């Protein structure tokens with residue numbers, strides 16, 4: 001099948017995001033822990049691009065009872081989004097590139113005193129076999145990366161267009177069940193790494209943005225992972 005015009009970028013960004021997600025948060029990377037809740041650790045680096053806060057964020061979480069495939073599928077699929085994305089006012093799939101790649105147009109709820117934002121991004125889901133450790137379980141990754149489309153020009157309506165590059169990387173670990181027993185959900189653990197760089201687009205006060213990030217990101221990840229557990233608990237396991 002002919003590859004889409006975005007395919008080279010999707011391939012490049014997805015692999016870059018996978019590499020970036022695997023980098024640790026220790027050492028000289030400048031990551032500072034800013035939120036902790038149970039097994040969730042959230043780190044950020046304070047960075048500005050032409051006076052705008054674009055603090056990269058990296059969150060590491062461990063969730064029991066769901067697989068990486070299930071978690072990435074929920075994060076990717078439009079039909080689940082209203083169930084876990086509390087900051088969305090509107091969401092449209094504007095292009096169906098393939099069954100693993102969509103383009104979303106989203107309007108985010110206004111967060112006072114910042115102007116309301118919208119985002120236009122491609123979203124790609126993929127299973128990655130772990131080349132470094134073949135007997136480790138597969139990784140799943142979803143990448144959301146801002147893009148431009150002539151039909152949806154930036155900053156023409158009431159919203160300021162924000163630019164995002166986000167990845168969700170999940171790895172599944174299975175405690176071997178007793179001889180001859182089936183794998184149960186309590187034998188499954190999913191290690192989640194969520195990375196995000198959001199450029200708010202138009203001006204927003206640094207102090208306000210940092211306060212919003214500090215408040216919103218922990219809520220966002222907890223709400224998302226709880227939704228995944230609830231969605232999957234009574235369903236057959238999808239590896």
Ligand SMILES: O=S(=O)(CCO)c1ccc(-c2ccc(C3CCCC3)c([C@H]3C[C@H]3c3ccccn3)c2)cc1
Pocket residue numbers: 085087106108111114117119144162164166196198200204212213216217220
């Ligand atoms: O993971 S996704 O791809 C899921 C698809 O929806 C994602 C997540 C978050 C955002 C987003 C959008 C707007 C804002 C700000 C910028 C100025 C004013 C609003 C923020 C900052 C404020 C932080 C934040 C973090 C989490 C949730 C909401 N708010 C984040 C976009 C996409």
